[in-house]
Amino acid sequence: MKIDKMPTMVKLLYENILRLTRQEPACARKVSKVLPGNAQTIGAREEQQDAFGFSEIGEENSLSQTGVLAVLADGMGGLQMGREAAHLAVQTMLNEFAARRGAAEFSAEPVQQTLWHILEKANSVVYETARQRGLALKAGTTLTAAVVLRNELFWISVGDSRIYLYRDHELSQLNVEHIYGRELDRKALHQEITWEEAQAHRDREALTSYVGMPELWEVDRNLRGLPLRAGDWIILCSDGVYRALSMEEIKEELVGDPAEAAESLIRMVIDKGQAGQDNATVAILACE
């Protein structure tokens, strides 16, 4: 019997058996809504140098037309102007995103390209502001941004903040961090140094790329949209979160309402009370 001649129930059953035997994923439900969540703590520091923000969510067309944007920045600790750099970068990203996605002349621009342009803008704003104050290359920030547009995710990231995708109880990191440790690991892979040397190097965590350099340097981003399913969560966080909590601990909190989940993640960071706890910030986009 041909599949199109089968009664509906039998056809459904047959298709399911086909799918099972081929181990294809169930037809994933489309994303119809995005819910934000966020929280932060100053930790044991004197100043909050993390910043974050969301584009306007709620308008019906934001998911299907402009996309929903989340941005997170971690001003560079120990540097002057760290707090301002983070806020400037986030604000520039939000303003430029709204302007560009709302403008008719950019209506055909792929969102990856929008992200690239607004990141360039944020970079030059931070660099110029610092330069005018005689602080060029002494101020900077990490910057991580994610956009959910229709059923796809786009991201862009510079520095060592992280973006995770939480799906089916699995937490997967989307970006690579721009730290010297990556270069050390590459050298170890090619046997120029040993793995032990790479691990023990004192500059492992030094940033190799950040916002506030004369030009964008290393940038992590996707070139094709990552297909999303209802139930996926996107989690942006500063290193103050992932250095305090293990992947397992983070996963445990990712249930229920994203706003509450963000709060409980940060509460867990505070409860750990690590000596010298860095600023910690989390921003969530939960797809429904």
Place this chain on the structure above:
Amino acid sequence: MKFQTATLSRNGGRRDNEDYIVYKEEEGYTCWVVADGLGGHPGGALASRVVAEEIVKRFFLTRRIDVASIRLYMKTAHEILVQQQEAEGLVQSYKTTVVALFTDGKNMRWGHVGDSRIYRIHRGSVVYQSRDHSVPQLMVDAGELKPGEIRFHEDRNRLLRVFGMRGDLQPEVDKELTPALKGDAYLLCTDGFWEYVTETEMEIDFAKAASPEEWLAYMEERLLQRVQLQARRGFDNYSAIGIFC
């Protein structure tokens, strides 16, 4: 259809690399093979090379991608391996898994034996992955285990079918012919690779990659990080072929 191919094969934490990868393109016909030799030095490395090369050779003699032909390439390779074992009196010591992908430029078909895998990415998502011929896969089929839990199962290395085993070999060849579509990607890899890279991560790194070389490089970085968190010494060889259509 033009294909971009990248390959990767490394010792991992072992002295010898018993994996073997090969691909060949000729007049629009292409065949990609990944094999994971078993049984230790020197049998494993020999088995994976002999079988993979034999499959490529057989394919280019007829250039057919129907189910029967692909089964025949594999069965012939198996018999040649068994003969070689017998000639050298090393019965049962030459074994290998294989996953192989064939195309006539318009359509693709694949086959495998053992726990080396093929994944197909379509519109950015993993839409197909092969089923291992292993004990934990049987448990998945029986509903006792989730597919993702195969990675950590204690019986993960217990294979039910391998080249070089006693008796008749039943290669599994996909019954459906899959069109070669621009934008699709394929990943062929040994268990030393897929053990440390999840399907979601394959999708993530595909979304980032401008070329199959980049795709494999991103995934290898994850693999090495994960291995570092566990024991560095003694981890398996790992090999992969990435194909962009």
